[in-house]
Amino acid sequence: MTATEQYIAPTQNLIIRSFLDRRELTQQDVMYLMNPEENHQHDPFLLKGVGRWIDCLHSVKGLPIAIIPDYDADGVLSGTLARVGLSLFGFGDAYLYPPKTHDGYGMSKTSVDNVLTARPDTRVIVTTDNGSNAHEGIQYAKERGLIVLVTDHHLAGPAPCADAVVNPNGHGDNTYPFTQISGTAVIYKVLTAYAHKYVVDAHVLEHFHSLVLLVGISTISDVMPLLNENRYYVTDSVRMLQYFIDGHSDERIMAYTDTPLHQYYRGVDLLVRTLNSHGKLKYGVNADTFGFLIGPMLNSPRRMVGDSELAFRLFQSKRCDLDTAHALPSDELIAVNDQRKAYVQKLTSALFLYINEKGDDPIDHMVFNARMRGGVAGLLSGNFTKTYGLPSIAFGVDLETSHSDDIINVDVTGTHLLTGSARSPETFDLHGFLSAIDADYPELIEKWGGHAQAAGIAVKPSNYERFKEVFTSRCIAIMNEQVAGHEGSSIASPFDGEYVLTTEAYDRLVEAGASHESDVVPLHGQASVFTNHTLWEAVRFFEQLAPFGHGFPKPLFSTAIAMREVSRVFYMGAEKQHVKLMLSNGLTVIHWNGAGLFNQPELVPDGRIFIVTGELGINEYAGNESLQLIASSICEVDSV
Helix, strand or coil, X not given: CCCCCCCCCCCCCHHHHHHHHHHCCCXXXXXXXXXXXXXXXCCHHHCCCHHHHHHHHHHCCCCCEEEEECCCHHHHHHHHHHHHHHHHCCCCCCEECCXXXXXXXXXXXXXXXXXXXXXXXXXXXXXXXXXCCCHHHHHHHHHCCXXXXXXXXXXXXXXXXXXXXXXXXXXXXXXXXXXXXXXXXHHHHHHHHHHHHHCCCHHHHHHHHCCHHHHHHHHHHCCCXXXXXXHHHHHHHHHHHHHHHHCCCHHHHHHCCCCHHHHHHHHHHHHXXXXXXXXXXXXXXXXXXXXXXXHHHHHHHHHHHCECHXXXXXXXXXXXXXXXXXXXXXXXXXXXXXXXXXXXXXHHHHHHHHHHHHCCCHHHHXXXXXXXXXXXXXXXXXXXXXXXXXCXXXXXXXXXXXXXXCCECCCXXXXXXXXXXXXXXCCCCHHHHHHHHHHHCCCCCCEEEECCCEEEXXXXXXXXXXXXXXXXXXXXXXXXXXXXXXCCXXXXXXXXXXXXXXXXXXXXXXXXXXXXXXXXXXXXXXXXXXXXXXXXXXXXXXXXXXXXXXXXXCCEEEEEEEHHHEEEXXXXXXXXXEEEEEECCCCEEEXXXXXXXXXXXXXXXXXXXXXXXXEEEEEEECCEEEEEEEEEEEEEECCX
């Protein structure tokens, strides 16, 4: 056993013991979480239909192959992995079709025709991250005499008429032990199965393993839970990216040949070059590098221009392309992503201003529309859900359709079809909720699909108001049931972290009747944060459990801050938009883009009290360590 495998969590620590109990984690679970390894992957042959799939693939070796992926980041990454993997295994250079969002999601008649126009000799189509529900498109491809091999991970019903289908979330696949893997992970596992049966060259297998980087990025960008084998994919991908960073050079970029494998390597090195030049890697790499940098960059072209060609081109760059005066695809991607961030921020501000001016409860605005580029609807919906903790659907109205200057909730008359994106909190099953609406009101929704926390949906403009009414009323009914189930319980204050760090302001709030279900961590009186060994030990333990993310969130801490007890306030950033609060007990609280909330009155004592919830970590500066709470939510409460 390694040192990590022998690790025993210090369960005498009350915080750690509580954490393990809340997550129902054993010591064995802790060892796995801290040290996920390659052998923690599940056997790919447990995937239903994988044997037929790889045998069918092997039988078409030598025939021209085209790949039809999805147009999001998972589609870009899964399509790239399929292209490189097939090339490594002797199938030649398959044509990777770059889909456009206006053609709709998944393999369709249009995408089949586009493939045959670009590559008339195509005999085989492989799908990645789509295809399970593409009955019409696959039927059309079969009528054209094509062989169709589907890989997907979306929830699906009856199997399409493809020659072979692999999807752990559809078609009666009850054999695979962990279904929440990305579309990129599915094609990786399918080709892994092919390698087990048909590939013996160790050198080829080593290169194939380098593709795990794409799997890890997709796991984060497609918001898969950081549990089970996904932890191996992400941690190994971080190591793989670090390998590229450590050996990066402009000379190596030019030394790559133009094989699919080397184009993939060149694409990764170009990403490293661009991220380095923008100072994005100066603090190292981790799972957040995938979630906040690379994933959004790959998604930005389809969000802003409805075309993912630029993202696909990153991993197909040729050496001659670097000799031109044109910008590198990685530089273009980061520029488009910056435009996307500014655009979404403008829309988000307009949405929240609209809600505030209306003065309604946010629950009345869970379904809304906006005059915007359709590709950013999911981000706008996500911002609403993150802010208000409610499920939401943002429908996009074409910029050319509306004739007013309004941005939010414009007149949808004349719109051909309203398409939107939905998001929900982790505790709300969006897929089940929409399934029930679709079953009870079969004429209300034109089409939809997705996961428990994210979905795409389309409705006719004439059904928009009715759909909004049904969606909202059903959500309110569910919430009323939840409230009824807690009748007679104490009124809870906004201490929504798993743990509460006590302060004198906390004591006063409790005396005034505030209650919570969090564990209490004493952090005031004669002791300071620096002498609370239980807390420090717990925070160091949590750091060893990284990466955290969807399905495995980092524990949250809450604390009450009385502004008159804050020893120092620092304003940071080019526009002084960030704020750092130094509490008298030694704890530091940081709120990004929240400086305005803490502006102190100049002439009267500041009697405000805030309840802050966020992630607790260790900050190292000039050889010194301190505990800092990075705020994720802040609520002002009545002074006591």
